[in-house]
């Protein structure tokens with residue numbers, strides 16, 4: 001008799017935007033969604049507002065801006081007794097107007113910690129859970145963005161990401177260090193740098209573990225989802241103009257609903273089963289647009305940088 005088991009996906013940052021709509025799409029496809037969120041009441045409320053059936057999700061505490069919280073989340077998840085069949089690393093912060101860096105409890109700059117270091121630790125710890133799953137196929141997907149890539153139109157606007165020689169990581173990444181390249185604090189660049197690290201992490205996971213574990217590691221750019229709360233910390237005028245500009249001028253706009261479906265496709269559909277791939281639907285969104293494997297930026301495909309980033313991140317999150 002066929003095993004009657006419901007697959008489980010953990011989605012980080014499922015309380016808003018792309019992660020919330022991906023949770024809805026995954027629940028619709030029959031998965032159990034663990035919404036891994038820093039604000040549990042907000043996550044419950046968001047799920048309710050989107051009519052996600054109550055028996056298809058649970059909410060668990062995870063603050064990616066704190067390495068202790070990541071460790072605790074993994075313990076809590078294991079105690080829940082669920083098997084992990086897919087991990088979706090989606091959460092991120094973007095704080096373009098900051099003058100001074102915020103810090104994690106460990107003293108690391110907060111954008112890089114939330115978007116990269118927290119996810120890096122989570123991926124490394126949860127590899128074990130994915131390996132233990134009896135699902136025929138296991139996937140780990142990390143959200144990318146076009147702004148990681150200056151070779152693409154959407155990535156040409158300065159400041160451009162630049163990891164340098166990772167001097168900031170080499171020197172411990174604590175005050176007075178604020179950036180991975182050890183240079184002056186630039187909040188927009190901190191976001192872009194962290195997204196380069198996300199893509200490097202995916203590629204390095206693939207290189208290290210795909211063959212031995214069979215886990216499929218991918219990343220994607222779902223399109224410009226210009227009206228998610230990601231831009232809540234930008235000027236109010238930007239928040240008005242940006243979606244209009246993406247809808248009417250660049251044609252890059254994608255609704256949260258469509259972005260959520262695209263993410264769910266990459267997590268579940270056989271055609272997205274090529275490990276190590278970065279999926280995109282391009283910059284101009286036409287109806288029925290097909291996904292393709294997109295070349296990542298020169299930095300994000302630099303294997304030497306990936307290894308170095310991996311080793312230093314392991315040290316910063318306490319894995320070695």
Ligand code: NAP
Pocket residue numbers: 012013014015016017018019036037038039042062063064065066089090091092093114143144145146195221222223224225226227228229230231
């Ligand atoms: P969003 O609406 O702001 O959602 C971000 C999510 O991350 C929220 O649920 C937020 O929680 C959560 N989060 C933030 N800090 C966290 C922390 N310390 N611990 C746990 N969760 C935390 O943004 P979005 O636009 O959906 O972005 C989601 C992903 O898509 C990001 O990785 C982003 O880089 C990527 N992306 C977005 C676009 C776009 O155009 N919007 C384009 C390409 C890629 P709260 O609800 O508590 O704030």
